[in-house]
Each structure stands twice: as structure tokens, then as C-alpha cells.
Amino acid sequence: MSQALVQVSNLSIGYHNKRGKLVYVLKNINLTIQPGETVGLVGESGSGKSTLGQAMLGYLRAGSKVKEGGVDFAGHNMFALNDRQLESIRGGEIALIPQNAGKSLTPTIRVGGQIIETLLYKTKHTKETARKRMLELIAQVRLPHPDVIAQRYPHELSGGQQQRVAVAMALAGEPKMLVLDEPTTGLDVTTQAHILELLRDIVSKSGTAMMYISHDMGVIARVSDRVVIMYAGEIVEDSAAKEIFNAPAHPYARGLLESIPRLSLNGIPNSMPGQPPIPGTLPGCSFAPRCKFATDKCASEAPQPEKIPNTARMIRCHHWQEVIAADFSQELKQVFHTVQHKTQDKSAIELENVRITYHQSDWLDRLQKKPQPPATVDDITLNIRRGETMALVGESGSGKSTIVRALSGLLGTQGGSMKFLYENLNLKVDDRPLELCRRIQLVFQNPDASLNPRHMVAEILDQPLKLYFPAMTRDERRARQVALLERVRLDSRYRLRYPGQLSGGEKQRIAIARAFAAEPEVVLCDEVTSALDVSVQAAVLDLLAELQQEKKTTYIVIAHDLAVVKAIADRVAVLYQGRLCEVGAVNEIYAPPFHPYTETLLGAVLEPDPDTQPKLLANDTPELAPPAQGCPFQRRCPHHLGDICNTVTPPWQSSKDAPEHKIRCHIQLDELEAKQKAVMSE
Amino acid sequence: MIENTDSKGVMKRRSPLLETWDNLRRSWGGMIGLALILAHFFIAIISPAIVPHDPLEMDSKNRSELPSWEHPFGTDKLGRDVFSRTLVGGRVSIAVTLAATLLALTWGGLAGILLGFLGGWVDEVAMRVVDALLAIPWLLVLLIIVSTFGTDAWIQALTFGFTYGYTIIRVARAATLDYVTHDFILAARARGERKSTVVLKELLPNVRDVLMVDGAMNWSWMLLGFSSLSFLGFGVPPPTPDWGYMIAVNREILATQPWSVFGPVLMLSTLIIGINLFADAFAKAMGLDRSQGAPI
Numbered sequence: 019m020s021q022a023l024v025q026v027s028n029l030s031i032g033y034h035n036k037r038g039k040l041v042y043v044l045k046n047i048n049l050t051i052q053p054g055e056t057v058g059l060v061g062e063s064g065s066g067k068s069t070l071g072q073a074m075l076g077y078l079r080a081g082s083k084v085k086e087g088g089v090d091f092a093g094h095n096m097f098a099l100n101d102r103q104l105e106s107i108r109g110g111e112i113a114l115i116p117q118n119a120g121k122s123l124t125p126t127i128r129v130g131g132q133i134i135e136t137l138l139y140k141t142k143h144t145k146e147t148a149r150k151r152m153l154e155l156i157a158q159v160r161l162p163h164p165d166v167i168a169q170r171y172p173h174e175l176s177g178g179q180q181q182r183v184a185v186a187m188a189l190a191g192e193p194k195m196l197v198l199d200e201p202t203t204g205l206d207v208t209t210q211a212h213i214l215e216l217l218r219d220i221v222s223k224s225g226t227a228m229m230y231i232s233h234d235m236g237v238i239a240r241v242s243d244r245v246v247i248m249y250a251g252e253i254v255e256d257s258a259a260k261e262i263f264n265a266p267a268h269p270y271a272r273g274l275l276e277s278i279p280r281l282s283l284n285g286i287p288n289s290m291p292g293q294p295p296i297p298g299t300l301p302g303c304s305f306a307p308r309c310k311f312a313t314d315k316c317a318s319e320a321p322q323p324e325k326i327p328n329t330a331r332m333i334r335c336h337h338w339q340e341v342i343a344a345d346f347s348q349e350l351k352q353v354f355h356t357v358q359h360k361t362q363d364k365s366a367i368e369l370e371n372v373r374i375t376y377h378q379s380d381w382l383d384r385l386q387k388k389p390q391p392p393a394t395v396d397d398i399t400l401n402i403r404r405g406e407t408m409a410l411v412g413e414s415g416s417g418k419s420t421i422v423r424a425l426s427g428l429l430g431t432q433g434g435s436m437k438f439l440y441e442n443l444n445l446k447v448d449d450r451p452l453e454l455c456r457r458i459q460l461v462f463q464n465p466d467a468s469l470n471p472r473h474m475v476a477e478i479l480d481q482p483l484k485l486y487f488p489a490m491t492r493d494e495r496r497a498r499q500v501a502l503l504e505r506v507r508l509d510s511r512y513r514l515r516y517p518g519q520l521s522g523g524e525k526q527r528i529a530i531a532r533a534f535a536a537e538p539e540v541v542l543c544d545e546v547t548s549a550l551d552v553s554v555q556a557a558v559l560d561l562l563a564e565l566q567q568e569k570k571t572t573y574i575v576i577a578h579d580l581a582v583v584k585a586i587a588d589r590v591a592v593l594y595q596g597r598l599c600e601v602g603a604v605n606e607i608y609a610p611p612f613h614p615y616t617e618t619l620l621g622a623v624l625e626p627d628p629d630t631q632p633k634l635l636a637n638d639t640p641e642l643a644p645p646a647q648g649c650p651f652q653r654r655c656p657h658h659l660g661d662i663c664n665t666v667t668p669p670w671q672s673s674k675d676a677p678e679h680k681i682r683c684h685i686q687l688d689e690l691e692a693k694q695k696a697v698m699s700e
Numbered sequence: 701m702i703e704n705t706d707s708k709g710v711m712k713r714r715s716p717l718l719e720t721w722d723n724l725r726r727s728w729g730g731m732i733g734l735a736l737i738l739a740h741f742f743i744a745i746i747s748p749a750i751v752p753h754d755p756l757e758m759d760s761k762n763r764s765e766l767p768s769w770e771h772p773f774g775t776d777k778l779g780r781d782v783f784s785r786t787l788v789g790g791r792v793s794i795a796v797t798l799a800a801t802l803l804a805l806t807w808g809g810l811a812g813i814l815l816g817f818l819g820g821w822v823d824e825v826a827m828r829v830v831d832a833l834l835a836i837p838w839l840l841v842l843l844i845i846v847s848t849f850g851t852d853a854w855i856q857a858l859t860f861g862f863t864y865g866y867t868i869i870r871v872a873r874a875a876t877l878d879y880v881t882h883d884f885i886l887a888a889r890a891r892g893e894r895k896s897t898v899v900l901k902e903l904l905p906n907v908r909d910v911l912m913v914d915g916a917m918n919w920s921w922m923l924l925g926f927s928s929l930s931f932l933g934f935g936v937p938p939p940t941p942d943w944g945y946m947i948a949v950n951r952e953i954l955a956t957q958p959w960s961v962f963g964p965v966l967m968l969s970t971l972i973i974g975i976n977l978f979a980d981a982f983a984k985a986m987g988l989d990r991s992q993g994a995p996i
Contacts, residue, residue, distance in 0.1 A: 426890045447890055455892030468883035472905035481901075482891060536891070 023195060023227050024051040024074060028087035031069060031078065032298075042297040043069045043082065045251045048323065053194065056221055056228040058242030058259065060235065060274070062294060062551045063522070066251040071197045071231045075114055076104050092194060110140040110191040117200040119184035123172040129183045130156070130168025133190050140191035155186040160216060178209035182216070189220065195227045202237060206413040207578060211622040211632045214240050233551060235278055236624030239263055240632070247271050250304035251297030253323070256332040259628045267326065267333050267342045269309045275346075276353050277556045278626050279581040281608070286585045288353035289557035293521050303336070311337045357563035359570075361406040361588055366438065366540060366572045367425070372398040373433035374420055374596075392644045393432065395420050395596035404539075407566065407573040409587035409604075411580065411619070417596030418576045422542045425574065426460045438540065456486040459533035463545035465525035469517040475503075475528055476513040482535040502531040506561060523554030527561065534565060543575045547582060559586055580623050584608060592616050594651050595644035602679030610698070611673075611691035613681050614655045633697060649684070657693060659684055723985035730981025736974025740790060740967075747788045753781035755788045755941050764953055773963045776950055785941040786963035790971065792936045793943060796857045797922040803861030804868055804922075805915045811865075812872025813903050817880055817895070827873070830866045838863060842925060846934045853936060860925065864918050868911070875910040876903055909986045916979035920972045927968055943968045 026049040032042040044066045051057055061067045069079070073089055076096030089096040091112060096104070108114075116122050124132060130152055137148040156164035159182040172180055181201055188196055198217070202210040218241055221228050230241050238245055238259075245262045247255040247270065255268040266272040273290040280287070292308040300306065306316040313336070321336045335341065375393035395417040402408045410418040423429040425436065427447030436443035441454050459482075462468035469478055479499045483490055490498070500510040506527040517525055526546060533541055543562070547555040563586060566573060577583045583590060583604070590607040592600040592615060600613040607616060621633035635656050644650045648664040655663065662684050672680045673687050683690065724730045753771075759779035767774045773782035815823045833841075845859045879885060880903070888898050929935045930944030938945065943964035950960040 428886060428890055447892055450892065452892050455890070460887060460890045462883040462887065464883065468887050470884045470902055470905070472908075481888070481893070485891060485893060532887075 021053070022050045023053045023055075023092055024049070024229075025090040026050075026070075026073070026087070027090070029070075029073060029084070029089060030086040031066075031073060031082055032085050033079075033082045040085070042085070042251055044073070045297045046086070047251075047253055049246065049253065049256070051195070051227055051229065054221075054225040054227055056218075056230065056241055056243050058238035058245045059229055059231045059248065060233065060238055060245060061248035062233065062553055064294060065248040066297065067231050067248050068199055070248070071114070071199050071229060074195070074197050074229065075108050075112055109136060109188075111193055112195045112197065113188035113191055113193040115181075115184050115188050115196060115198045115201045117203055119180040119201070120172060120177060122184060123180060123187075125172055128169055128171055129175070133168075133183070133187050136187055136190040152190075155190055156183075158189070158220070159183070159186045160212075161186075176209075177205055178213065181205065181209075181213055185213070185217065185220070189224075189226075193226055195229070196221070197229045197231070199231045200233070203232070203234070207580070207624075208413065208618060208622040208634070210237070211240075211624065211634055214624070215632075215634065217241060234624070235263075235275060235552070235626035239626050239628045240624050247274070250294045252304060252334065253332070254305065254334045258330065261329070261331060263626060263628050265342055265346050267331060267338045268305075268335050269311050269337075269341055270305050272341060272346065273308070274552060275626060276350060277553050279556070279559075279579070279585040280354075280625055281581050281584060281620070281623055282625065282627075283351065283354045284584070285354040285356040286559045286563060287556045289555070289560060290553040291557075293523075303334075311335075311340055313337070357560070357567055359405060359563070359567040362404040364404050365401045366404040367400075367402040367443070367574070368437045369398050369400040369402075369421075369434065370436075371434035372396075372421070372424070372431055372436060374417075374424055374429060375432050392646055393596065395424075396644075398434070398596075398598055400591055400598070400601065402572060402574060404572055405566070405570045406588040407575055407586055409575045409577055409583040409590045410593060411577065411583055411590055412593035413578065413619075415595065416593040418593055419544060420596070421593075422460075422544055422574065422576055426458060426542055427455070452486065456482075456536045457538055458540045458542065459536050459538040460542045461526075461529050461533050461544065461546050464549045465522060465529045466517070466549070468529050469525055471517050473516070474513065475499075475515050475517075475520075478517075478528060478532055479503075479513075479535055482532060486536050498535065502535055505534070505565070506531045521554075522550050523557060526550060526554075526558055530558070530561065530565070534569070537569075538571065540572045540574065543573055545576055545578065548577070548579065555582070562586065580608075580619060581625075592619070597644065597650040598682060599651065600679075600681045602676065602681075606676055606679040610694035611681065611687045612694065613651075613683055614657050614685075614690075615651045617694055617697075618654065618656065649682075657685055657690070720982075720985045724981055727981040727985065729977045730985065733974045733977030733979075733981060736970050737978060740794065740971045740974065743787055744791045744794050747791065751781075751784035751787055753784045755780060755784040756939050757781075764957060766957070767959055773959045774957055776946075776960055777953065782946075782950070782960045782963055785946060786943070786967055789941040789943045789946055789964055790967055792853060792940060793923060793926045793930070794971075796853050796936075797860060797919055797926050799857040800860035800864065800922055801915050801919040803857065804865040804918060805911055807861070808865035808868030809872045809904075809907070809911045810899070812869040812874075813876045813899050813907055815869065816873040816876025817899055817903060819880075823873075827870075830869050833866050834870075838925065839928060842929055843932070843934060846929060851934055851937055856926070856929075856936075860922050864922055864925075868914055868918065871914045872907055872911060875907045879903055879906050913979055913983040913986070916975055916982060920975040920979070923968070923972055923975075 026047050029044055029047040030042060031044040032040050035041050047070060059067045059070065072078070074091065076089065076099060078084070084097050094107060123129065133152045133155060134148045137143045137151055138145070143151055152168060153164040156167055161167045161179060161182050167179070175183065202213050205213070214237060217228070220226070230238065232238055242259045245257060245259050246253055247268065249270050255262065255266070255271045257267065262271060263275065266275055276288045277290055278287060290308060295304055297304070302317045302319055303309070303312070303321050306312040309316065315336055321334050323332050323334050324338070325332055326338070372395065373393050374395040377391050398421060410421060412418050420429065424431050425443060427443070427445065427450055430446050431444050438454070438458065447455065476499055479502055480495055483495045483498055499513055503510055503512055508524065508527055520528065546562070547558050550558060559582070562573065565571060575583070575587060587604045589601070589603050591598060592607065592613060594615045599615045600607065608620070612620070618635060624632060635654070645652055648666060649655070649668045652658065652663045668682045668684045670680045670682050671687050672678070681687065757780065759775065761779070762775050763779040764777055765771055765775040771781050771783060773786060776782055815826050841863050842859060846856065849855050885898060885902055888902050926935065927944030930942045931948045933948065935945050936942050946964045947961055954961050
């Protein structure tokens with residue numbers, strides 16, 4: 019195929035470790051990308067997907083070497099070029115958009131200037147024409163007021179805006195190929211959905227080829243024509259998007275797709291046990307130890323890439339016929355399961371008109387009688403029942419973490435009251451009795467940061483035991499540690515490991531075990547699965563649900579992923595700019611009528627299904643501070659009524675058949691429901 | 701990706717210290733440095749037993765002698781054997797500076813971690829005091845203290861331990877600030893752990909690496925400082941042999957008998973170079989590279 023844009027042939031990349039042993043990162047990769055094609059590259063962390071993305075630009079991480087094969091891009095052998103030749107291709111014919119655009123933009127040059135620089139350097143534009151083109155580019159990525167944005171420094175833009183500037187900069191060189199490495203990870207769901215729509219649009223108009231690297235199957239489903247799945251440094255499946263999402267042929271692809279929580283199905287999905295090996299260390303198939311289709315042949319003989327007859331699908335599996343023969347949509351329905359637990363009617367935690375602000379007015383402000391800015395979190399009244407899972411949902415800046423920090427006593431409140439049974443939670447942690455601290459425990463988002471890297475697992479689990487149960491002897495504590503590890507399904511040998519020797523999922527299990535060592539009644543979970551690979555996410559959700567069933571724990575869960583919330587929550591509270599919008603049971607929240615903000619959030623969810631598409635608002639930009647009066651959502655609301663929304667705080671409404679389901683909106687609920695049903699059936 | 705796994709795919713137990721030693725072993729500079737330091741320790745310990753002459757014995761018949769089999773580095777003005785004095789001359793400085801380093805690390809390190817953890821006005825005030833102290837030239841501070849309180853070895857150790865401690869405060873505080881916002885500190889606070897537990901059990905083990913490297917660097921500066929004081933006549937009282945003092949005294953006969961200065965200079969510089977090589981490699985082995993923005 020001479021017209022192929024990118025031809026990766028038999029590429030193997032590896033590095034020598036400290037002991038001088040060769041460790042492969044990529045092994046025998048063959049991949050062809052045609053001009054204008056959009057290819058999604060998926061895999062767990064460590065699968066080599068970023069290395070492959072960088073190899074397309076002829077880039078290798080320090081210490082890595084090409085052991086075999088090469089990359090051919092538009093007639094250039096990327097690993098044979100010298101630095102100057104590479105420089106002229108990169109950023110021009112082929113461009114990379116990295117994950118964190120904020121860090122890849124120069125902080126001291128205005129964004130307009132940075133784009134002009136690319137234009138002058140990579141295209142034939144002169145100083146006069148470059149300025150005009152720069153404004154066109156900024157307008158093309160749909161940033162409002164291009165001339166204003168161009169004058170801004172990167173730190174003056176939001177994360178989503180920075181990412182748009184990065185896209186504009188990549189487009190400035192008129193590339194034939196864009197490599198995107200998780201460009202929307204870390205952005206809010208609505209921002210992410212908008213950027214993906216923008217990319218789809220640009221790529222289809224300009225005929226640029228695109229390789230989109232992500233771990234998020236929903237994102238991949240939205241942007242790719244073709245999907246390439248990597249496992250342990252190898253490509254295991256390469257198929258059209260529709261084929262892979264509807265009938266995955268590789269057991270790994272199937273496992274990945276079965277492990278993602280979905281809005282369309284209830285409960286917790288299946289998890290994939292085990293973790294990937296180091297590339298090239300197993301004699302047979304790398305996936306065999308985790309595969310339910312595996313036979314003796316798989317353990318001894320490595321499968322070679324095969325073409326599925328009459329299709330363009332490439333597959334690396336001995337048993338693909340069997341895999342593809344099993345009906346995927348049927349199986350998908352079977353793997354989703356729920357763990358039953360009992361909720362009592364008694365309330366555990368009561369919040370009343372809670373108000374938290376980070377602003378501290380100094381004496382100068384007070385002297386000038388400056389009005390206080392609106393509080394970060396205000397007017398939160400919420401009742402959490404014993405044994406239930408309450409999810410707090412919202413974009414970044416919605417105040418969900420702030421509320422959890424206040425509940426755990428790390429932050430003080432400026433108004434209202436928080437109670438746990440009869441105990442006062444308004445006290446900060448230093449003033450709380452130790453017994454109260456024990457009963458409320460916290461699990462953090464990122465287990466890398468929440469476990470002390472210098473402590474062995476035994477010490478980590480010992481801390482709460484020593485603190486809360488001083489009467490325990492050394493041997494009793496050791497026995498408890500082993501029991502806790504067993505409970506989170508880890509071997510007792512893990513006691514002697516350091517966090518650096520554990521995988522992400524294992525670390526999060528340890529963090530959960532540490533919280534449960536205190537025998538808490540309430541556990542606050544701050545985005546506990548968002549830093550984990552999808553394959554282990556479901557296992558952690560399962561574990562939390564089982565622990566709740568067993569210990570009758572109350573959970574307060576923060577999450578931005580609405581599919582995860584649907585899988586585990588009993589009730590949901592939707593927050594916008596630190597104000598409550600909607601509270602209700604999980605099935606009530608996910609069906610109309612919902613608050614216009616909930617509608618916006620649900621519309622932006624990307625399901626791992628190429629046939630669904632998000633329902634986005636035409637002009638939707640997140641804001642940084644709540645408005646001074648009226649409805650907090652007034653500026654983004656798709657059903658904005660007029661003046662009343664801007665001036666009067668909306669009332670709580672609930673329907674007769676669901677009195678527990680409350681929506682804070684000026685629009686009558688029947689009217690809202692009718693409008694939303696109309697939008698959904700479009 | 702995970703390395704160091706056994707046949708069942710279960711990871712072997714490896715402590716961070718073992719890991720550091722493993723990295724250190726692979727560094728030429730680090731091993732040379734370590735060898736130099738150990739050689740100096742060895743000489744300092746056994747030298748009284750092996751010196752060919754009593755380092756204090758004055759031989760009025762053989763003053764300012766040239767090197768010979770009898771006196772490899774010759775003799776000084778008072779007829780003392782320079783070679784013997786050179787071997788023994790490091791005992792006091794090594795002992796004093798080593799004790800001072802431990803002292804400085806302990807108080808400076810703990811104070812720095814505590815300030816970084818507490819923050820607020822306590823930190824603000826304490827750091828301005830430290831800034832003020834740092835503004836005074838170090839040699840002047842040393843001279844003032846030593847000339848007021850005397851030159852006994854234990855006073856020297858306290859003096860060095862105190863004055864070098866406040867440079868360590870800054871380093872310890874900066875390293876602590878990197879960790880106080882980490883979730884594991886928040887987790888400990890939310891658990892209701894006491895402040896002393898957070899400082900000693902959570903922060904100290906993380907700041908320890910930076911402190912050890914900074915301690916090694918401080919040790920070499922203290923050696924230089926001690927020799928400077930000694931050179932100026934504020935060191936260990938004579939006739940106890942000391943490198944700095946020997947350089948000062950034998951300087952007068954430098955033109956005719958360079959070997960009498962050469963010995964102590966060689967000893968002092970090999971020790972300092974050794975410490976520096978070791979500290980560099982040690983920092984790299986622990987993943988704190990001084991050339992790559994570690995807080996040193």
C-alpha cells in the first residue's frame with residue numbers, strides 16, 4: 019500500500035534495565051493508517067500506547083531504543099532522520115496534542131503569539147498574514163472573541179480553553195496527521211464532550227488523519243473509525259469501531275468492554291482479574307493467564323496476527339472464532355450485577371444550610387465595607403441515611419470535595435450545622451473527640467498520594483489500629499492486618515510491601531483496608547476509582563459494595579463519572595457552583611424530569627457505543643464563580659425563562675408520586691418533563 | 701510496569717534503603733567517595749597505634765629536616781615528625797564535625813519539618829530570624845562564639861552544630877512543603893493523629909533522604925570551617941595536631957619545605973572530595989539529583 023500515510027512495520031522498542039536486561043515496551047507492532055483516517059488506540063496503563071504514539075513522531079524516551087522495524091510517515095523513515103529534519107516534520111506535517119495542554123504552552127508568551135510562532139516557522143505565512151490566520155484558527159476551535167483570547171496568557175484560560183488553544187496550535191502547521199495522547203483526560207465531562215465534537219468536525223472537514231490514544235472506551239467510541247487495542251506491548255485487535263464495540267473478537271477487548279459501567283445497564287460490571295505481564299516475558303499469549311478462553315496451547319504457543327476472513331479485522335488470538343460466536347450483547351446484560359444492601363430510615367448525617375467559603379476578608383476589606391463574594395458552598399441541606407450510598411455529583415468547582423473535606427473536619431464551616439447522629443461535625447478535626455474521628459473515615463482519589471511511600475503496608479494498616487484501639491497487642495494488630503488484607507482480597511504477604519511495589523488497584527485496596535481498619539460507620543469516598551484502569555475499577559466498586567453489605571456502612575461518594583454513580587449509589591445530590599440543584603433516588607435522577615443542569619451532565623456522558631451520541635448545548639462554557647443572585651445555573655441553562663431566573667432563587671419542587679425527589683427550578687415539573695422527553699426522542 | 705517479580709509474579713520484598721544501595725553500588729564516583737571516607741575513618745581510628753613517631757615529641761636536634769626514610773614528610777620547625785602529625789591530625793576535626801553534623805541535622809531537620817508543617821505566622825517569624833542569622837558571614841559567627849566560649853572540642857561541636865543547623869532548617873522546610881499537601885498527610889490529620897506523630901512518622905521518613913544528602917554536604921563545609929578556624933588559631937588548642945593548624949604553622953617554611961604543608965592539604969582535600977563524590981552519588985541513588993532541581 020504505497021498511499022498509506024503511516025506505516026509502522028514490525029516495530030519493537032525496548033530499554034535496558036539496571037541489571038542490563040532488555041525490557042520490551044513495544045513488540046512487533048504492525049499498523050497502517052490511511053490519509054484522513056481516525057484511529058483510536060486503547061489499552062491499560064503500561065500497555066505501550068503512549069510509546070507508540072510518540073514513536074509516530076520519531077520520538078523515543080531517554081534510554082529506549084528501536085530494536086527492530088521502523089516507522090514510515092509520508093515517505094520519511096522517522097528513525098533515520100536527523101534532529102533538524104525531524105524538527106521540520108514535527109509540528110508541521112505531524113503534530114502531537116498532549117494530555118496536559120496547560121503545561122505544554124509557554125507560560126510567558128501570549129497564546130496568540132505562540133500560534134503565530136508556529137505559523138511563521140512551519141508555514142509560508144508572513145507576519146502580516148499570520149495574524150489573520152491565527153485569529154481564524156482560534157475561531158475555528160470555537161473560542162469566543164478570538165482577538166481577546168489571543169491576548170491572554172495560558173494561565174488566564176481554563177483547562178478546556180487551553181486544550182482548544184493546543185488544538186489550534188497543532189492545526190496551524192496544517193498537519194496530515196494528529197496524534198492525541200489523552201487530550202481530554204482531567205477535563206470536565208461537558209468540556210470533554212465539546213472538544214471531541216470539535217475534533218470530529220475539524221478532522222472530517224480538513225481530511226487530517228488522527229490517532230487518538232485513550233483508556234476511555236466512551237471517548238474512543240465517539241471519535242474513531244477504527245480501533246486498535248494494545249495489550250502488553252502488542253496489538254491484539256485492530257478492527258472497525260462498530261465491529262469492536264458490538265462484537266469484540268479478542269477476549270481482552272471483550273473483558274475491557276464488559277468492565278465499563280454504562281448508563282444503559284443497571285449495576286456493577288464485571289472486573290478483569292490479574293494484571294498485564296512485562297511485554298515479551300511469556301512464551302505463549304500475553305493475555306493467557308487472565309483469559310477465560312485460554313487452553314494449554316495459549317500458554318505455550320504465541321498467537322500470530324490473523325485476518326478474519328471477509329473483513330479488515332486483524333486479531334491475535336487462537337480462539338477468536340469461539341469468542342466471536344458468543345453473543346456479546348447478551349453476555350453484557352449478564353455480567354452487570356448488583357450487591358444488595360439495606361438502608362435504614364434513620365438518618366446518619368444531617369446537613370442544614372451549610373455554608374463554606376475560602377474567602378477571608380482582611381481589615382482593609384472590612385474598612386472599605388467591601389461586599390463578601392458569594393460563598394464557595396452555600397445553602398446545603400441534605401439528609402444522609404444510615405447504610406445508604408449518597409453520591410455527590412457535579413463538575414469541578416461544584417463544591418463536592420469541599421463538602422467532604424468539611425465533613426471530615428479538614429475544613430471549617432462558616433454557617434449552618436452538620437450533625438452525625440448527635441455529634442457536632444462543625445468542629446474541625448483537632449477539636450473532635452478521637453472516637454468521632456474513628457467513626458468517619460476518608461478514602462482519597464489518588465492512592466499514589468494517599469499512601470506514605472516510605473511505609474510498608476503493615477505500618478500503613480497499623481496506624482489506625484494503634485490510634486483507635488490502643489489496648490490491642492502487637493499480635494492482635496498483626497492478626498487484624500492479615501484479616502483486613504484478606505477482606506480486600508490481598509495475600510498476607512502484601513504486609514511487607516511498599517506502595518511503590520503495588521499496582522494502582524492494589525494501592526486503592528490498601529487505602530480502603532486502612533479506612534475499614536477503624537471500623538467506621540461512615541466512609542467518605544473522594545473519586546475512588548477515577549485514577550484506576552477500567553479493568554480494576556469494577557473490582558474496587560464490587561469491594562466497596564460488599565463491605566457496605568457486610569458492615570452496614572454509610573458511604574458518601576464523590577464522582578464525576580455518572581455511569582459509576584449509577585452503578586453504586588442509592589441516592590444522588592447534584593451540585594452546581596456549590597449549590598444543590600437536585601436530590602433524589604438514583605432512578606429518579608436518571609429519568610426526566612431532571613434539573614436542567616443534570617440534563618446537561620447526562621447529555622455529555624459518552625457511552626462505549628458508537629451508535630449513541632451526546633446531546634450537547636450549542637454554547638456551553640463552564641464558569642468560575644456562582645452568580646450573586648438568582649439561580650446558580652442561570653447563565654448556562656438551556657431552558658432559561660428570563661428575568662425570574664436571574665433574580666429570584668428558585669424554589670424546591672417535588673412531584674406527588676416521588677416526594678423525595680427534589681428539583682430546584684422555576685419551571686413546573688410537568689413542563690420540564692415534557693421538554694426533556696422531547697429533546698431525548700430527537 | 702512491574703519488575704523484580706519472582707516466578708509466581710509476586711513481587712520480592714525490597715526496602716527503599718536496599719534499593720538505594722543497589723543504585724549507589726553502580727556509581728563509580730560514589731564508590732570512590734565512600735572508599736576515601738572509609739580510608740580516612742580507618743586512619744583516624746588506628747593512627748595512634750601505627751605512627752612511626754610520637755606526634756607531640758619535639759626533637760631539637762632535627763628541626764626542619766628534609767624528607768627521609770626516618771621522616772617521610774620531614775620535620776617541622778620544632779622538630780616534630782610531619783608524617784605522624786598528618787596521620788593523627790584528622791582525629792579531632794573528623795570527630796568534632798561528625799558530632800556537629802548529627803547535631804545540626806537533628807535540630808535543624810526537626811525545626812524545619814515542624815515549621816513547614818505548621819506554617820502560618822510561626823513559620824513566617826522563624827524564617828525571618830533564620831534569614832537574619834544567615835545574613836551574618838559564617839566565619840564571623842564562628843569566631844564570635846568560639847572566642848567567647850573557648851575552643852574546647854565539645855564547644856566547637858555545639859557551635860558548628862548550631863550555626864550549620866539553620867541552613868538545614870531551610871532545606872528541611874522546603875522538602876517538607878513538597879509533602880504537606882499530599883493526601884497521606886491529610887489522611888493522617890483526618891484520622892486525628894497527633895501533630896508529633898505526623899511530623900515524626902509521616903513527614904520525617906520522606907524528608908530523610910534530602911536531609912541525609914544535605915547532612916553530607918554540610919559535613920564537608922564544616923570540615924572546611926573547622927580547618928579555617930584552626931588555621932586562624934581558634935581551633936583545637938596546641939599542641940594537639942590538626943590539619944588546619946599545621947598548614948598555618950608550616951606555611952612559614954612553605955618555600956623551603958613544601959611537603960610539610962602538602963601532607964595536611966592532601967588529607968583534607970581527599971576527605972572533602974570523598975564526601976562530595978559520595979553525597980552526589982548518594983543523592984542520585986535516592987532519586988534526588990542536585991543538578992536537577994532537588995531542594996538543595
